[in-house]
Amino acid sequence: MRIATWNVNSIRARSGRVVDWLVREDVDVLAMQEIKCKPEQFPIEAFEAAGYELAIHGLNQWNGVAIASRVGLDDVETEFPGMPGFQKGHEGPDLPREARAIAATVDGVRAWSLYVPNGRSLADPHYVYKLDWLAALTEHTRAETAAHPERPFTLMGDFNIAPFDEDNGDPAVIEGATTHVSPAERTAFAELTGAGVTDVVRPLVPEGYTYWDYKQLKFPRNEGLRIDFVLGSDAFADVVTSASIHRNERKGDAPSDHVPVLVELDLDSGGDDDVPMIFG
DNA sequence: ATGACGTTCAAAGAACGA
Numbered sequence: 001m002r003i004a005t006w007n008v009n010s011i012r013a014r015s016g017r018v019v020d021w022l023v024r025e026d027v028d029v030l031a032m033q034e035i036k037c038k039p040e041q042f043p044i045e046a047f048e049a050a051g052y053e054l055a056i057h058g059l060n061q062w063n064g065v066a067i068a069s070r071v072g073l074d075d076v077e078t079e080f081p082g083m084p085g086f087q088k089g090h091e092g093p094d095l096p097r098e099a100r101a102i103a104a105t106v107d108g109v110r111a112w113s114l115y116v117p118n119g120r121s122l123a124d125p126h127y128v129y130k131l132d133w134l135a136a137l138t139e140h141t142r143a144e145t146a147a148h149p150e151r152p153f154t155l156m157g158d159f160n161i162a163p164f165d166e167d168n169g170d171p172a173v174i175e176g177a178t179t180h181v182s183p184a185e186r187t188a189f190a191e192l193t194g195a196g197v198t199d200v201v202r203p204l205v206p207e208g209y210t211y212w213d214y215k216q217l218k219f220p221r222n223e224g225l226r227i228d229f230v231l232g233s234d235a236f237a238d239v240v241t242s243a244s245i246h247r248n249e250r251k252g253d254a255p256s257d258h259v260p261v262l263v264e265l266d267l268d269s270g271g272d273d274d275v276p277m278i279f280g
Numbered sequence: 281a282t283g284a285c286g287t288t289c290a291a292a293g294a295a296c297g298a
Contacts, residue, residue, distance in 0.1 A: 009286075009287070009297085010286085010287055010288075012287095012288095013286085013287065013288095034287095034297085036287065036288065037288090060288090060289090061287080061288040061289065061295095061296095062288080062295085062296070088295095118296080118297060118298060119298085120296085120297085120298090160297095160298070162298095170298085172298090173298075178298080179298065180298060211298075213285080213297090213298070214284090214285035214286055214297095215283085215284050215285050215286090216284065216285085225298070227298080254286095257285085257286080257297085257298090
Protein backbone atom coordinates (compact mmCIF):
# COMPACT_ATOMS: atom_id res chain seq x y z
CA MET A 1 0.00 0.00 0.00
CA ARG A 2 1.19 3.50 -0.87
CA ILE A 3 0.07 6.05 1.73
CA ALA A 4 0.86 9.78 1.78
CA THR A 5 0.24 13.05 3.59
CA TRP A 6 -0.11 16.53 2.06
CA ASN A 7 -1.08 19.93 3.42
CA VAL A 8 -2.89 21.08 0.26
CA ASN A 9 -3.66 24.68 1.35
CA SER A 10 -7.21 24.70 -0.10
CA ILE A 11 -8.40 21.61 -1.96
CA ARG A 12 -10.71 23.70 -4.14
CA ALA A 13 -7.72 25.67 -5.45
CA ARG A 14 -5.68 22.51 -6.08
CA SER A 15 -7.87 19.45 -6.75
CA GLY A 16 -6.46 18.98 -10.27
CA ARG A 17 -2.87 19.02 -9.06
CA VAL A 18 -3.60 16.70 -6.15
CA VAL A 19 -5.52 14.09 -8.14
CA ASP A 20 -2.93 14.18 -10.95
CA TRP A 21 -0.23 13.43 -8.39
CA LEU A 22 -2.24 10.59 -6.80
CA VAL A 23 -2.70 8.92 -10.17
CA ARG A 24 0.88 9.51 -11.34
CA GLU A 25 2.36 8.14 -8.09
CA ASP A 26 -0.12 5.25 -7.79
CA VAL A 27 -1.14 6.36 -4.29
CA ASP A 28 -3.73 4.31 -2.39
CA VAL A 29 -4.38 6.60 0.59
CA LEU A 30 -3.86 10.35 1.00
CA ALA A 31 -4.19 12.26 4.29
CA MET A 32 -4.91 15.92 3.50
CA GLN A 33 -4.69 18.99 5.71
CA GLU A 34 -5.90 22.57 5.27
CA ILE A 35 -8.66 21.66 2.84
CA LYS A 36 -10.22 25.03 3.81
CA CYS A 37 -13.81 24.06 3.06
CA LYS A 38 -16.92 22.26 4.27
CA PRO A 39 -17.68 18.73 3.01
CA GLU A 40 -20.34 20.02 0.60
CA GLN A 41 -17.74 22.31 -0.99
CA PHE A 42 -15.10 19.58 -1.45
CA PRO A 43 -14.41 18.61 -5.11
CA ILE A 44 -15.47 15.02 -4.51
CA GLU A 45 -16.11 14.23 -8.19
CA ALA A 46 -12.46 14.66 -9.20
CA PHE A 47 -11.43 12.08 -6.59
CA GLU A 48 -14.26 9.65 -7.32
CA ALA A 49 -13.47 9.73 -11.03
CA ALA A 50 -9.95 8.57 -10.13
CA GLY A 51 -11.30 5.77 -7.94
CA TYR A 52 -11.06 7.29 -4.45
CA GLU A 53 -13.64 7.59 -1.71
CA LEU A 54 -13.41 10.31 0.90
CA ALA A 55 -13.79 11.04 4.60
CA ILE A 56 -13.99 14.81 5.10
CA HIS A 57 -14.01 17.00 8.21
CA GLY A 58 -14.36 20.73 7.53
CA LEU A 59 -16.36 23.32 9.49
CA ASN A 60 -15.55 26.58 7.63
CA GLN A 61 -12.75 28.17 5.59
CA TRP A 62 -10.16 27.43 8.27
CA ASN A 63 -8.22 24.23 8.79
CA GLY A 64 -10.10 21.14 7.58
CA VAL A 65 -8.76 17.61 7.10
CA ALA A 66 -9.68 14.66 4.87
CA ILE A 67 -8.62 11.17 3.86
CA ALA A 68 -8.92 9.82 0.31
CA SER A 69 -8.69 6.06 -0.13
CA ARG A 70 -9.09 3.44 -2.84
CA VAL A 71 -8.57 0.54 -0.39
CA GLY A 72 -11.55 1.12 1.90
CA LEU A 73 -12.38 3.70 4.56
CA ASP A 74 -13.88 2.50 7.86
CA ASP A 75 -14.53 3.69 11.42
CA VAL A 76 -14.12 7.41 10.77
CA GLU A 77 -13.50 9.66 13.81
CA THR A 78 -13.04 13.45 13.83
CA GLU A 79 -11.43 13.96 17.22
CA PHE A 80 -9.31 12.00 19.69
CA PRO A 81 -10.06 11.74 23.42
CA GLY A 82 -9.12 14.91 25.29
CA MET A 83 -8.57 16.94 22.11
CA PRO A 84 -8.81 20.58 23.23
CA GLY A 85 -10.81 23.29 21.46
CA PHE A 86 -9.96 26.91 20.75
CA GLN A 87 -11.83 30.17 20.41
CA LYS A 88 -9.98 33.46 20.09
CA GLY A 89 -10.57 35.68 23.11
CA HIS A 90 -12.03 32.85 25.18
CA GLU A 91 -10.57 30.55 27.80
CA GLY A 92 -11.81 27.42 29.46
CA PRO A 93 -12.08 23.67 29.10
CA ASP A 94 -15.04 23.41 26.74
CA LEU A 95 -14.23 25.56 23.72
CA PRO A 96 -15.40 24.42 20.27
CA ARG A 97 -13.19 21.83 18.59
CA GLU A 98 -11.57 22.84 15.33
CA ALA A 99 -11.37 20.62 12.23
CA ARG A 100 -7.82 19.41 12.73
CA ALA A 101 -8.11 15.63 13.00
CA ILE A 102 -9.74 12.78 11.12
CA ALA A 103 -9.06 9.06 11.37
CA ALA A 104 -10.06 6.07 9.30
CA THR A 105 -9.08 2.42 9.04
CA VAL A 106 -7.65 1.77 5.58
CA ASP A 107 -6.82 -1.85 4.66
CA GLY A 108 -6.29 -2.66 8.33
CA VAL A 109 -4.15 0.42 9.05
CA ARG A 110 -5.46 2.95 11.58
CA ALA A 111 -4.52 6.31 10.03
CA TRP A 112 -4.92 9.86 11.35
CA SER A 113 -4.71 12.98 9.20
CA LEU A 114 -3.63 15.78 11.56
CA TYR A 115 -3.22 19.52 11.28
CA VAL A 116 -1.46 20.55 14.49
CA PRO A 117 -2.23 24.13 15.64
CA ASN A 118 0.28 26.71 14.44
CA GLY A 119 0.91 28.47 17.74
CA ARG A 120 1.14 31.94 16.10
CA SER A 121 3.68 33.31 18.60
CA LEU A 122 5.27 32.19 21.85
CA ALA A 123 3.11 34.65 23.82
CA ASP A 124 -0.17 33.80 22.08
CA PRO A 125 -2.90 31.62 23.68
CA HIS A 126 -2.72 29.62 20.45
CA TYR A 127 0.75 28.46 21.51
CA VAL A 128 -0.61 27.01 24.77
CA TYR A 129 -3.39 25.41 22.74
CA LYS A 130 -0.77 23.84 20.45
CA LEU A 131 1.10 22.29 23.37
CA ASP A 132 -2.12 21.06 25.02
CA TRP A 133 -3.29 19.58 21.73
CA LEU A 134 -0.01 17.69 21.31
CA ALA A 135 -0.14 16.43 24.91
CA ALA A 136 -3.63 14.98 24.36
CA LEU A 137 -2.48 13.41 21.08
CA THR A 138 0.45 11.85 22.91
CA GLU A 139 -1.85 10.25 25.49
CA HIS A 140 -4.14 8.93 22.76
CA THR A 141 -1.16 7.51 20.89
CA ARG A 142 0.17 5.81 24.00
CA ALA A 143 -3.24 4.25 24.72
CA GLU A 144 -3.95 3.14 21.14
CA THR A 145 -0.56 1.57 20.48
CA ALA A 146 -0.71 -0.25 23.84
CA ALA A 147 -4.26 -1.50 23.28
CA HIS A 148 -3.69 -2.69 19.69
CA PRO A 149 0.02 -3.47 19.29
CA GLU A 150 -0.53 -5.69 16.26
CA ARG A 151 -2.53 -3.12 14.29
CA PRO A 152 -0.45 -0.70 12.18
CA PHE A 153 -1.14 2.81 13.52
CA THR A 154 0.00 6.06 11.92
CA LEU A 155 -0.15 9.80 12.61
CA MET A 156 0.28 11.69 9.34
CA GLY A 157 0.20 15.38 8.74
CA ASP A 158 1.44 18.89 9.30
CA PHE A 159 2.87 18.94 12.82
CA ASN A 160 4.00 22.59 12.64
CA ILE A 161 7.24 21.68 14.45
CA ALA A 162 10.75 21.43 13.02
CA PRO A 163 12.07 18.88 15.52
CA PHE A 164 15.80 19.32 14.87
CA ASP A 165 18.01 22.26 13.91
CA GLU A 166 18.64 20.72 10.48
CA ASP A 167 14.87 20.82 9.84
CA ASN A 168 14.98 24.62 9.72
CA GLY A 169 16.51 26.22 6.65
CA ASP A 170 14.67 29.53 7.00
CA PRO A 171 16.75 32.29 8.62
CA ALA A 172 13.51 34.06 9.60
CA VAL A 173 12.78 31.16 11.95
CA ILE A 174 15.12 31.58 14.90
CA GLU A 175 15.95 28.53 17.01
CA GLY A 176 14.30 28.82 20.40
CA ALA A 177 12.76 32.24 19.76
CA THR A 178 9.88 31.59 17.36
CA THR A 179 7.21 28.96 17.07
CA HIS A 180 8.02 25.65 15.32
CA VAL A 181 11.52 25.54 16.86
CA SER A 182 10.97 26.41 20.53
CA PRO A 183 12.22 24.02 23.22
CA ALA A 184 8.68 23.32 24.48
CA GLU A 185 7.43 22.37 21.02
CA ARG A 186 10.44 20.16 20.40
CA THR A 187 9.93 18.50 23.77
CA ALA A 188 6.26 17.92 22.94
CA PHE A 189 7.25 16.30 19.64
CA ALA A 190 9.88 14.16 21.37
CA GLU A 191 7.28 12.99 23.87
CA LEU A 192 4.90 12.10 21.05
CA THR A 193 7.59 10.08 19.29
CA GLY A 194 8.33 8.36 22.59
CA ALA A 195 4.73 7.31 23.10
CA GLY A 196 4.59 4.40 20.66
CA VAL A 197 5.30 5.98 17.26
CA THR A 198 8.46 6.97 15.39
CA ASP A 199 9.23 9.03 12.30
CA VAL A 200 9.34 6.37 9.58
CA VAL A 201 10.54 8.75 6.83
CA ARG A 202 13.66 10.26 8.38
CA PRO A 203 15.72 7.04 8.42
CA LEU A 204 15.05 6.62 4.68
CA VAL A 205 15.13 10.33 3.72
CA PRO A 206 17.55 11.99 6.15
CA GLU A 207 17.53 15.41 4.47
CA GLY A 208 14.98 17.73 2.92
CA TYR A 209 12.23 20.18 3.76
CA THR A 210 8.49 19.75 3.24
CA TYR A 211 7.39 23.42 3.36
CA TRP A 212 8.63 26.69 1.89
CA ASP A 213 6.89 30.04 2.52
CA TYR A 214 5.39 31.62 -0.60
CA LYS A 215 7.17 34.89 0.17
CA GLN A 216 10.69 36.12 -0.46
CA LEU A 217 11.90 33.47 -2.90
CA LYS A 218 12.01 30.96 -0.07
CA PHE A 219 11.71 27.98 -2.43
CA PRO A 220 14.35 29.06 -4.98
CA ARG A 221 16.69 29.76 -2.06
CA ASN A 222 15.70 26.43 -0.48
CA GLU A 223 14.91 28.15 2.81
CA GLY A 224 12.29 25.70 4.01
CA LEU A 225 11.15 23.73 7.01
CA ARG A 226 10.66 20.03 7.61
CA ILE A 227 7.35 19.96 9.48
CA ASP A 228 5.24 17.29 7.71
CA PHE A 229 5.71 13.78 9.04
CA VAL A 230 4.55 10.20 8.91
CA LEU A 231 4.82 8.70 12.37
CA GLY A 232 4.14 4.99 12.76
CA SER A 233 3.75 2.39 15.48
CA ASP A 234 6.12 -0.59 15.56
CA ALA A 235 3.58 -2.63 13.57
CA PHE A 236 3.51 0.18 10.95
CA ALA A 237 7.24 0.92 10.89
CA ASP A 238 8.03 -2.79 10.48
CA VAL A 239 6.26 -2.93 7.10
CA VAL A 240 7.62 0.32 5.59
CA THR A 241 9.63 -0.48 2.46
CA SER A 242 10.33 3.02 1.07
CA ALA A 243 9.66 6.71 1.63
CA SER A 244 9.96 9.92 -0.38
CA ILE A 245 9.44 13.68 -0.10
CA HIS A 246 8.00 15.02 -3.37
CA ARG A 247 9.84 18.32 -3.65
CA ASN A 248 8.82 18.78 -7.29
CA GLU A 249 5.24 19.43 -6.16
CA ARG A 250 6.39 22.84 -4.88
CA LYS A 251 7.21 23.79 -8.51
CA GLY A 252 5.02 24.87 -11.40
CA ASP A 253 1.65 26.59 -11.45
CA ALA A 254 -0.33 27.16 -8.26
CA PRO A 255 1.53 24.87 -5.87
CA SER A 256 0.67 24.38 -2.21
CA ASP A 257 3.36 25.74 0.10
CA HIS A 258 3.78 22.14 1.37
CA VAL A 259 4.77 19.03 -0.61
CA PRO A 260 3.52 15.47 -0.21
CA VAL A 261 5.36 12.83 1.82
CA LEU A 262 4.83 9.25 0.63
CA VAL A 263 5.47 5.90 2.32
CA GLU A 264 5.16 2.41 0.83
CA LEU A 265 4.07 -0.50 3.02
CA ASP A 266 4.27 -4.24 2.46
CA LEU A 267 1.24 -5.27 4.49
CA ASP A 268 1.65 -8.93 3.50
CA SER A 269 5.07 -9.23 5.09
CA GLY A 270 3.63 -9.07 8.59
CA GLY A 271 6.79 -7.30 9.65
CA ASP A 272 8.55 -10.53 10.63
CA ASP A 273 10.94 -10.83 7.72
CA ASP A 274 13.55 -12.40 9.95
CA VAL A 275 11.19 -15.16 11.06
CA PRO A 276 10.81 -17.90 8.42
CA MET A 277 7.27 -18.78 7.43
CA ILE A 278 6.35 -22.37 8.30
CA PHE A 279 3.84 -24.06 6.02
CA GLY A 280 1.84 -27.18 6.78
C1' DA B 281 9.90 47.68 6.48
C1' DT B 282 4.23 46.46 10.82
C1' DG B 283 5.74 44.35 3.43
C1' DA B 284 6.65 40.97 0.09
C1' DC B 285 2.38 35.51 -1.06
C1' DG B 286 -1.79 32.92 -1.19
C1' DT B 287 -6.49 31.52 0.34
C1' DT B 288 -10.96 32.47 2.33
C1' DC B 289 -15.35 35.23 3.14
C1' DA B 290 -20.17 39.41 5.13
C1' DA B 291 -16.61 41.09 -0.52
C1' DA B 292 -13.11 45.27 1.32
C1' DG B 293 -9.85 44.56 4.14
C1' DA B 294 -9.19 41.12 7.75
C1' DA B 295 -7.88 36.70 9.35
C1' DC B 296 -4.77 33.15 9.01
C1' DG B 297 -0.68 30.88 7.91
C1' DA B 298 4.79 29.25 9.88
